[in-house]
Amino acid sequence: MRIVVSIKRYNPEKKPQAYTQEFSLDVKPTDRVLDVLVSIKENQDSSLTFRKSCAHGVCGSDAMIINGQERLACKTLVKDVAQVDNDRIEVEPLRSMPIQRDLAVDQGVFFDNYRKIDPFLRPKEKPPKEEYRQSQKEREQFEDPTKCILCSACYSSCPVIEAGEKKFVGPAASAQAARFAFDTRDVGIAGRLEELDTPDGVAACDNHFNCTKVCPRGIKITKNINTLKKSIKKHKES
Ligand code: SF4
Ligand code: FES
Incomplete structure (x- = not known):
């Protein structure tokens, strides 16, 4: 299926304000949102910044807001947040902590x-x-x-x-x-x-x-x- 991923981006070295960038890509419903972010970084924009480590819900590195709710990207499947072609997945950094860059916050x-x-x-x-x-x-x-x-x-x-x-x-x-x-x-x-x-x-x-x-x-x-x-x-x- 094809989805649109809308990501809140922020890089204070380049632009003082945060902005939203959209990426369109083919995914499987059973892919994890973390896989989707890795694919965007590897194939579309290597400057996309987010944290991850274990990729199995153990280290707590990749908490972010996905479709308005705090979730671990590695424990969220595409089918949990997008059901049909061209559905949008909105990804933002966690709240109440300063954003360092894109989806990485200062904890x-x-x-x-x-x-x-x-x-x-x-x-x-x-x-x-x-x-x-x-x-x-x-x-x-x-x-x-x-x-x-x-x-x-x-x-x-x-x-x-x-x-x-x-x-x-x-x-x-x-x-x-x-x-x-x-x-x-x-x-x-x-x-x-x-x-x-x-x-x-x-x-x-x-x-x-x-x-x-x-x-x-x-x-x-x-x-x-x-x-x-x-x-x-x-x-x-x-
Ligand atoms: S949501 Fe809070 S209590 Fe639950 S694992 Fe994360 S830091 Fe710990
Ligand atoms: S990458 Fe470790 S909890 Fe998701």
């Missing part, structure tokens, strides 16, 4: 916010000689957010971040805050209140659920945030 602000929640285990006791023991149930409490691949799709989709009125750390950072706060090996909520109980922390989430809808790993981000909010409240009342 610095995403990672700066991520670091604010101390995204590593802070052991509550001296590590044992062998391994930490945890029951299956204890492990399940924080399983969901461990699947994060740091793609920033949730950050881009968040209306609280886009509005810019609150300095929210963002959905991925909040979900990781839950990941460590609910790990029985960690100091937990009591030892993390300084990072978690701030106006810019999980409290800033307004429950729009956009992050949960776009997360390519299916993480129940908003649910994790709400559970953490309740646990912080309970801890402060006890």
Whole structure:
């Protein structure tokens, strides 16, 4: 089938404003949007810039907006976003992060916010000689957010971040805050209140659920945030 791919382009060295460029090409419905972008770069315009690495939904490099929604280009098939000949696929860079060039954004602000929640285990006791023991149930409490691949799709989709009125750390950072706060090996909520109980922390989430809808790993981000909010409240009342 033949499709038209409309790509938002930006190269500050050549043109101060972003613009849209269209490419027409033959593809298979089972091609991935990443394959389409690679084909455009190899055969039509070698200056087209985007990030990719694993091409299998693992590294989180190629999150972008495809037909208005944050997706991984390597996990989106042409048939998911175009059905008949001459259908258009619109591709744009993620929101709320500065564009470096074309579809590549500077994720610095995403990672700066991520670091604010101390995204590593802070052991509550001296590590044992062998391994930490945890029951299956204890492990399940924080399983969901461990699947994060740091793609920033949730950050881009968040209306609280886009509005810019609150300095929210963002959905991925909040979900990781839950990941460590609910790990029985960690100091937990009591030892993390300084990072978690701030106006810019999980409290800033307004429950729009956009992050949960776009997360390519299916993480129940908003649910994790709400559970953490309740646990912080309970801890402060006890
Ligand atoms: S929580 Fe989901 S959408 Fe957000 S960075 Fe992690 S994998 Fe990407
Ligand atoms: S290229 Fe690694 S997730 Fe798509």
